[in-house]
Amino acid sequence: MKELKDRILTDGKNMGGGILNVNSFLNHQVDCRLMVRIGQELASRFASDEVDKILTAEISGIAPALEVGVALGIPVVFARKIWSLTMPPDSFERMVPSRTKGTMVQLIVARDFLTPEDRVLVIDDFLATGKTIEALGTIVKESGAQLVGFGAVIEKAFEGGRQRLAPFDVPTESAVIIESMEDDKIVFR
Amino acid sequence: MKELKDRILTDGKNMGGGILNVNSFLNHQVDCRLMVRIGQELASRFASDEVDKILTAEISGIAPALEVGVALGIPVVFARKIWSLTMPPDSFERMVPSRTKGTMVQLIVARDFLTPEDRVLVIDDFLATGKTIEALGTIVKESGAQLVGFGAVIEKAFEGGRQRLAPFDVPTESAVIIESMEDDKIVFR
Numbered sequence: 044m045k046e047l048k049d050r051i052l053t054d055g056k057n058m059g060g061g062i063l064n065v066n067s068f069l070n071h072q073v074d075c076r077l078m079v080r081i082g083q084e085l086a087s088r089f090a091s092d093e094v095d096k097i098l099t100a101e102i103s104g105i106a107p108a109l110e111v112g113v114a115l116g117i118p119v120v121f122a123r124k125i126w127s128l129t130m131p132p133d134s135f136e137r138m139v140p141s142r143t144k145g146t147m148v149q150l151i152v153a154r155d156f157l158t159p160e161d162r163v164l165v166i167d168d169f170l171a172t173g174k175t176i177e178a179l180g181t182i183v184k185e186s187g188a189q190l191v192g193f194g195a196v197i198e199k200a201f202e203g204g205r206q207r208l209a210p211f212d213v214p215t216e217s218a219v220i221i222e223s224m225e226d227d228k229i230v231f232r
Numbered sequence: 233m234k235e236l237k238d239r240i241l242t243d244g245k246n247m248g249g250g251i252l253n254v255n256s257f258l259n260h261q262v263d264c265r266l267m268v269r270i271g272q273e274l275a276s277r278f279a280s281d282e283v284d285k286i287l288t289a290e291i292s293g294i295a296p297a298l299e300v301g302v303a304l305g306i307p308v309v310f311a312r313k314i315w316s317l318t319m320p321p322d323s324f325e326r327m328v329p330s331r332t333k334g335t336m337v338q339l340i341v342a343r344d345f346l347t348p349e350d351r352v353l354v355i356d357d358f359l360a361t362g363k364t365i366e367a368l369g370t371i372v373k374e375s376g377a378q379l380v381g382f383g384a385v386i387e388k389a390f391e392g393g394r395q396r397l398a399p400f401d402v403p404t405e406s407a408v409i410i411e412s413m414e415d416d417k418i419v420f421r
Contacts, residue, residue, distance in 0.1 A: 064318040071318070072345045075301035102290045102312075109295050113263035123291075127333050129253040129260070138304045146315050156261045218280045 044084050044218040056226050072102035072182045082110020082123035085194040088216040094164040108166040108195050122150040157186035170195035173204025178212050233407040256316050259292035271299020274383040277405040281380045283353040296385050297355040311339040326367035346375035359384035362393025369400050
């Protein structure tokens with residue numbers, strides 16, 4: 044997706060250690076028009092897969108997942124990271140490490156919203172180590188729903204996420220793939 | 233907004249204590265098509281106000297704010313609640329109580345994304361006590377940007393949020409207003 048590559052080169056910040064700061068257009072400030080086009084791009088990759096639900100993780104997954112959901116005309120479920128009074132105690136639950144926060148976080152999904160009848164596409168902003176998306180895939184499997192594929196806005200290929208997701212044996216699509224971020228550069232595949 | 237009132241009566245759960253559970257279509261599972269129409273509805277209320285930026289708070293504010301941003305063709309900034317490696321230490325910051333989580337949470341906005349040139353509309357999912365929206369309004373004022381108004385998807389009029397926001401002297405619009413939630417009922421204005 045050329046528009047997104049150009050935007051990453053213009054406004055993304057390589058902070059070292061494999062951290063790409065896209066706060067100015069993707070996950071603190073959101074360029075809504077770009078996000079709509081990202082949603083359409085990812086939706087087009089799964090257009091023939093009869094997806095009927097999107098699963099993502101709060102927080103930064105919500106915007107791209109919502110626009111994929113709008114493009115496909117289907118609902119989005121976002122896994123919550125903090126228990127609240129409205130979440131049932133028997134919810135699906137996984138622990139995953141947060142890269143940018145340096146802690147473990149929970150992913151929590153109420154059982155009502157993932158059923159064996161669902162065909163689920165998992166969407167997130169980044170595919171890096173793949174641990175968050177792997178946890179979402181595992182929750183889909185546990186629910187008995189059909190896992191259709193994985194979609195990410197930005198894949199950092201050098202962190203091995205795609206290999207981690209290989210055992211699920213479903214298509215993995217990214218709007219852009221970054222091959223390396225060494226020496227302050229950002230090199231796309 | 234009749235469609236949203238009907239949906240709240242069909243799928244919302246009055247959990248007592250003024251807590252309305254709308255997890256099935258608004259803030260755990262999101263009905264994307266409904267959210268687009270909510271965004272258009274709130275956008276229409278501020279169509280003549282030359283808004284050029286939306287400010288919201290993660291997590292549940294993101295979806296409605298994004299669709300208002302899409303409808304108006306402008307960017308959305310969502311205040312972060314947890315410090316991460318990508319947030320500058322001089323960011324704007326306020327503490328607010330979280331009703332459903334029973335704790336205090338931070339709202340953090342990087343200075344780069346709110347400037348004196350901006351005309352800012354604050355959007356959130358709920359207007360209840362108004363403390364979150366008040367904190368966002370205060371951040372807008374601190375940034376020197378022009379505060380244009382407040383918009384919420386669901387206002388719980390009996391919690392006094394509108395009175396709390398009155399000192400800002402800007403329009404406050406809600407897609408639906410709930411007058412009372414006593415005795416297991418949901419009564420709209």
